[in-house]
Amino acid sequence: MTQTINTSGYSAITDSIRNEARRILGDGTVSAVIGYTSSRREGSTQPTVITKSEDADKLLFTAACLNNLVVYLTKAKKDVPHEGRIGIIVKGCDLKALVGLLGESQLKRENLYLIGIPCNGVLGSLFNPSAELNSETIAPKCRECTDRIPAGCDFMPDVETVGLPELNPFYSSEIARLEALTPVERWEYWKEQFSKCIKCYACRQVCPFCFCEQCLCDRNRPQMVEQTPRPSGNLAWHLVRAMHLAGRCAGCAECERVCPMDIPLNLLNRKMAKELKEMYNSEAGFEVREKGPLTSFDEHDDQSFIR
């Protein structure tokens, strides 16, 4: 049965972030605020960077504010102003990515002014941005979200959100379903998924952690990963990306949301997160840490698979 999700607090959140943005831009606390604004189609939104307090009324928050804006803070986005302190609007899931970037010395906390959103879930895609938020249209990541209220922000709207109804988790049950298949079935499943890829690299470009100046997969001397969008090169690309994100990805699921070919990329990332938690009791996104599970070690790590 489809359950409606309460988003009545979102207009109060919009008012509150507008006031705060006006204040911090007006008194010079920040030089710019990265947030969401409305777009041409009814209900659609797009990221925006405002630098003047009179533009504060352009900001908003709705269930169609899907983007993880943290990607605009990384060095991959050179065209976004990076002078002075920057204000940014973050949902709980976005904040986990930001925390990861702080740990990787990509950002400095004192250069940021975090405006947290007490989030009650967002839509799964922007194909129909004016859709009502309910248990069918909600983003899969929100179904098992445990971080609706971002912690440690500089400002958070004082708005009561009622919280989500109990929803069946998507990723954990999908991972369990795949794990229960035979290897041959799993190979067939992923082969079909990866074959769809056209290498538009939307997954890489929206990822806060894909900030490399030169992606390994763009190199052809030597060419470690075939660049052509054929099933073989696609598989290699997605495996390499899953490995590079293992222990870092905190699950904003942007890669999966933006994939124009509907490849369930976050399944790989969640699987790796699950395994790393089991093996090394390490989870990304909760604390600023200098070393992740794959950049550190313990002398007593399990080596039962090594002869």
Place this chain on the structure above:
Amino acid sequence: MQKQITEANLRLLIDSLILKRQRVIGPRQSGSMVLYEPLSSASDLVLTEQPRRSVKEAFFPVCEDLLEYSKQGQQVELADIEPDRFPETVIFGVRPCDAAAVPVLDSVFSWDYKDHFYLKRREKTTIIGLACNTADDSCFCTAVGLSPDNPKGTDLMLTPLTGGGCLAESHSEKGEAFLITWKDRFSELDGTKPLPLAQPAATPFDLKKIKNWLDNHFEDPVWDSIAVRCVGCGACAFVCPACHCFDIIDEGSEKAGKRRKFWDACGFSKFTNHASGHNPRNLQPKRYRNRIMHKFKYYDDKFGQTLCTGCGRCIRICPVGIDIAGVLEEIEQQDDSVK
């Protein structure tokens, strides 16, 4: 030539073509999406949704081989791809916005250099269009001078009729020949009215005014404000029916391998990256500017039309919600007087 065909006969026609070992391509369900793909029977055809990718890949594949090489000792063997091996193809259910992009691609691929890979595939393909009865809020064909029943680029255009079946009108020799070859499946017109066409909400753009502004505003702060959000993926270019940039790469080992041609996009930072490391389009607004300039100025300068058919795909899939119709509205509102 105008004829009429019932829905049952259309399906029989598709099945007969498949039986005759012709490749028949049409919109079909492929996992969670509808895509233009080879049909294995008429029942695969899904005509209720616009396919996620455009029909261009039937002529301009996502990735194709150009040649094979192998090396033995000092001897290098090269093997060309035989264009004769491209299959004869009929494409059904091509939306007017997709079909209209085909002549646009023709101009590019047969201009100074004749791209045999494209032209041979094109030569062997018959395009059967289908008028649209529904549109969503991303569709804007009417804003760029097309319409939901525009036959541009089709060999044969089908227009759904009230009470089922379609009106079939040929728009090329290929289309006429098709009607004659399969005349048993078609009947004469009986005067049934067509279903009401889709009505995209978009108001027509003043493309002259937009071009005029583009002519004079290569450098303009508007580009920064429009493209600051662009993350530089190739999704818009890859789903676009008219975008046609490609890259060529050799893949394999020193002993044997293939030279392949595959889709490229001007949004990628490496698109203009020089071997020296210098990149003339070093920031995303410069790359996004190229996308708009190419579509509404450069292509117009060279071939006298725009490189956009208003299919709305890029609007639907843009990861950061960039709306090309919104961008054009914004440009249209700019003061186009020369400073």
Place this chain on the structure above:
Amino acid sequence: MNPENKNRFEPKIIAFVCTWCTYAGADLAGTSRMQYPANVRVIKFPCTGRIDPVFIIKAFQQGADGILISGCHPGDCHYIAGNYHARRRFAAFRKLLEFIGVDLNRIQFSWVSAAEGGKWVDVVTDLTERVRNMGPMVEFKELALEEQWSGGLDSPDLQQVYEAI
């Protein structure tokens, strides 16, 4: 050679080894005239910490049937901790490969020191026999031949016709 073995499958095994321990161990096996299967092709790295998971994918794509990754015992790394990092990385990578449906029996990890020529022989022999019994690794090779439908030269039907000629 035993004539009945003439047509049996000979797997290609790629061994990624560190230069300080396992390579020296394999060298010891050679200088000690120990016999081990000639199926193994050794690629030497400075350290197991340098072995990127992408090398394994690439090896499979290029036709490997089995893969061995071997370096210094914990605590013996020439670079102090390279093998500890590799241990975690490959523990994670195994899980990823397993998740996409690769049979982990085709991949062996081991610690072989410069003094363990005998262990090198055992590890290589066991892996080779195991992979031989499993047969060729076809998944990656078949995948390498697949194209997007639009890039294919012949439709499936026409392909049948060509094959019949």
